[in-house]
Amino acid sequence: MTDATLSRADPIHYQDATTLAALIRKKEVSSREVVQAHLDRIAAVNPKINAVVTLMAEDALRAADAADKAVAQGAVLGPLHGVPFSIKDALDTAGVPTQRGSKLFAGRIPTADATAVARFKAAGGIALMKSNLPEFSAWTETDNLVTGRTNNPWNLDRTPGGSSGGESAAIAAGMSPIGIGSDVAISVRGPAAFTGIAALKATQGRVPFTGHYPAVTKRWWHVGAMARSVGDVALGYSILKGPDGIDGYAVHPREADAGADHIPGRLRIGWVAEAAFGPVDPEIAAAVASAAARLADLGHDVEPVDLPFLGNPLGALMTLVFGEIVPTIKALAAGREGDLHAIGAGIVATPDPTFAAYLEAEAQGEALRSAFAGFFERYDVLLTPVNPMTATPHGAQELVVDGKTVPWTHVMAATSPFNLTGLPALSVPYAFSSEHLPIGIQLVGKWLDEATLLRLGAMLDRKGGLDERRPAL
Template sequence: MSHELFFSDATRLAELIRTREVSPVEVMQAHLDRIEAVDPQVNAIVTVVDDALEAAKAAERAVLKGEPLGVLHGVPFTAKDSIDTAGVLTQRGSPIFKGRQPDTDATSVARMKQAGAILLAKTNLPEFSYWIESDNLLSGRSNNPWDLERTPGGSSGGESAAIAAGMSPIGLGTDLAISVRGPAAQTGITSMKATHGRVPMTGIWPRVPRRFWHVGPMARSVRDIALAFSQLAGPDGRDAFATSTVGFDAGIGRQPYCPLRVGWMTGPGFGPVDPEVVATVRAAAEALKDIGMEVEHVGIPALERDFALDVFNKLHVMEMKSAFAEATAGRREDELYTMAKTMRSLPDTSMKDFIEAEQAAERLRDGYAEYFAQYDALITHVLPIPAHRHGVEQFIIDGQTVDATYLQGATVPLNVTGLPGVSMRFGTSKEGLPINVQIVGAWQAESTILHIASLLESISKVRTLRPAL
């Protein structure tokens, strides 16, 4: 029963608890035992909440008394260690913030708790949430449960590894350029970066450049992502970007046939992509075509004119550099990890380049607007390769040599434009590693992309695969 509990999705666990088939205490203990068993190898967890079991006992009493229950009542959840948690360490992956304990929860954490979920643990990340591997001087390096010699990604890599390994059923990550969707792809789980402003960033650091930052759910099923998003979305009166009040319908229960128009692409405009990944994207597109959707191979000219990764780099460096400089003022070099040092040393973007990049970002938004005037969704890759080995700085992808930042080629356009995207597994590499696809929607079209993701999930032959830990 324990194995069934720690590999059940959050929706199933909530059902079992609500119907009294299992208790919140059993569920919590199963996940605590799983952490004890496998986290020494994976190193995804940085802090286990001291009173998690006591909170589960309180949740059990509420069930037995017949009290009103939230949709996630008694279900454990985890959160990336850049997201504030009241009375629980939030150290941002840095010795600079060692021992930091916030007084209040981030809005996203508070909303998960309001839905009845119980905070189980905080998860690992790169220093200041800034890199594509989750490694730092404070809590060390996280490993991919599919292959411990490989990365679970960054910056929400500890979160993705914990969920993939059965240490958590659902959690929260943040995404500046890749950080929710990329780690999900490297560990074969599901995640969503919603439309910018749909979920408040209150209580999460760094908040600059806030026009690119997102917080989003990570889980093992599409229905969990939809359920979490339904609880997380909406303004909180503190994050000025979080103003959207447009309704949300996950669309999970729609009929399998739906006459949507869907395009698919892996380039140009994203950088080189491994043929195995291209084949997986094509397979997802063909699967949608087979159930009656209008599907065709497409291109978006705006992505070819303005490479989104270059645009992003010119726009965010100065703001991030300023935040890092403030946080690291007066610190010795040996107290800082790789990216903090790198960020402090980068040259400022010239005003001319900054203005040109802002104009390029507007062209990218216009280009996607033109696309979504004709199509309901876009299927792309998430990463150009499956999970890579630790510490690799250059890659040869489809015959081209690129640096590690190019792994963000297909994800960063959604941060520059604010578009929503779901990352979900649909394939397996020849080495047995997960390959995810990305379903992109128009602004505030989360219902559409979650519906498509749920259809692909029902078709997928890899949905029940688990790492052998």
């Protein structure tokens, strides 16, 4: 929806955040009505999904009343004024528990908001809920010993992914119109694709990481907006981006735009699926090819490419991330190892990489950055799958993709290169599989060129057959 008209086909809890903000501003619906509609939806479906770990119902309703008063008084209103939003429980929230999916942090209450949370609030947004995640945000499935497992609203026997799986499930199920997640190898884009929503991992440093755990790995971790439409993700990104004077990587000016010199309407786009990230489910490969054809029809120069320089980015990224996080978690968990979920126990049991292995991983990352620098001299955008498969069964350790058996880590094959390199990547809801599970596509751009990805993503959003059907809950 783009005209801020309340669609009678969709209840309030399935309206876009941009639409809700416009309707509140025009006094066609009150913020209290919007917040209450989402609270009612949470009560109705969260028992099946388990995406909510902390609900801020009373505070949200009080904030909604204040928002409605501001509208009535003609106050200056922010772009999210009166609209509820959700927050992955890895991000600090002042006065509200932030438990990071771990018994080691159960009951922990921060005194300050993460920068991203503070910016959504400053834009007029109303914090509604904290969403579930795996322990320490360190797994591709959302499960932990504090708040349990989250289910995919499209099929409760499947995972919504991780580590922002609670966030993606909540948004897909209409419990929140927009939220804040984070991504170290897949963690906003993969869950978005598994649940049929959109998410942006911006250029490394575009969005401050301040107030997110674990801070030690912030060279690869990214905070990002998640929503049901690319338009709402663009709104979220516009609020989140820019330095905060704390995160030493967040130094890019808000207005920086590497794509400002693009010829409008004509981009050079390369696309690839199984040739670079195989095996890939044939239906997902077909969705990528379909998106490429659609972009060609829109007047862009589109051609298949290969990425012979790709190497093993996931292996390098995991060496670097685990090389930094393992000592931190070992020290944190000392004497409390019995309180760890399997993923935390696995981290503690992981040996520190050798210095030589760590240096080799750093070298691989630098080589890949250089290779993509050359690639983006020839192309403006790379089109790929997000996940090589649709939403997987809970707890699956091995998967069969296009007739080949792969480990669960293969889910990160097409996303991890862009954390290692810091390139921006957008997950776009696009198609449905024959099992009625969502399929997403990924757009990757040159550093600081989020604007081009968001523009193209809006053209592709749900255009491959992922219609407006909602999960049957």
